[in-house]
Amino acid sequence: MRRATHLLAVTLLAASPAVAGAALIQVPGEVGTIQAAIDGASDGDVIQIAPGTYATSLVLxxxxxxxGGGPRPEDTVLSGSYMHPLIKLEGDSRPARVENLTLRDGFGYKGAGMELQGAVLDVYRVRFVSNAAALEGGAIYATSSLLTLRECLFYANYAQGGEGGSIYIQGDDQTGRAHVVENCTWAGNAGCCGGISLVISDCRVEVTNSILEEVTCLAGGDGYFACNNGTFCGTDGGGNFFADPRYCGFENADCRLEPESPCLPENNPDCGLIGAFGGCGLTATAETSFSALKSLY
Structure with a gap:
């Protein structure tokens, strides 16, 4: 396999422990498919996916x-066409990372966007849109894993037959470390049985500076919450509140914030930015309210 170096690879790898011989693999180009690139990659390699929409189901x-190779997560889309889950990562304790992508229209039994078992995964600037699980975890189902989420959007995901309209986390990677959620936004997700944003079971999750819908703590579930907008369970670290986030255009999945939003740092200086997005700079023409969120279903 031909390997190339690139400034993006250097930038990404600088955020992780150095791996000798790590390289950038471009798809399409050097390799025909994303799965072929994953199968041929070595530890530390970065697989850069060109902008476009890819109908795929991956084993990471x-x-x-x-x-994603575009400037925005919306530029590079992995689509399940409501026929299959999008990413699985199982039985591998080496840290993996997914960044700058949109995962949409996945369908699966558990975890239509991502299903993790015995894995360690860092997810950064990923948009989970309209994924549907038959049971639990419309967007993500993680068991015996370690999950980190930063600057992610969960929009219109659904769990039909169980808890966790967006995310269901059960257990950890047996190191005692907490799962981490920072500056994420949940909007318009749904499920039959509670925990629309997040279900925490037999593990600890630290959630900060995020816009939440509903969080449920099951047996052994412990949450630490600070500077969030929305309902939660577990320890109150301060700075939490419940108010309309005032999205710029919820109906179009535009979850940037109107100038009057209580989630903007200028309106909440003690916490800084809450959620994945800053302001849109213009007042949205459509009314955005909690009732508007529910109208999606």
Whole structure:
């Protein structure tokens, strides 16, 4: 396999422990498919996916970074066409990373966007849109894993037959470390049985500076919440509140914030930015309210 170096690879790898011989693999180009790139990658390699929409279902492996090649997550889309889940990562304790992508229209039994079992995954600037699980975890189902989410959007995901309209986390990677959620936004997700944003079971999750819908703590579930907008369970670290986030255009999945939003840092200086997005700079023409969120279903 021909390997190339690129400034993006250097930038991404600088955020992780150095791996000798790590390289950038471009798809399409050097490799025909994303799965072929994953199968041929070595620890520390970065797989850069060119902008476009890809109908795919991937088995990821530890030690690899999967990144969208456009300037925005919306530029590179993995689509399940409501026929299959999008990313699985199982039985691999080497840290993997997924960045700058949109995962949409996945369908699966558990975790239509991502299903993790015995894995360690860092997810950064990923948009989970309209994924549907038959049971639990419309967007993500994670068991015996370690999950980190930063600057992610969960929009219109659904769990039909169980809890966790967006995310269901059960257990950890047996190191005692907490799952981490920072500056994420949940909007318009749904489920039959509670925990629309997040279900925490037999593990600890630290959630900060995020816009939440509903969080449920099950047996052994412990949450620490600070500077969030929305309902939660577990320890109150301060700075939490419940108010209309005032999205610029919820109906179009535009979850940037109107100038009057209580989630903007200028309106909440003690916490800084809450959620994945800053302001849109213009007042949205459509009314955005909690009732508007529910009208999606």
């Amino acid at each position: 492996r530890g030690g690899v970074t999967l990144v």
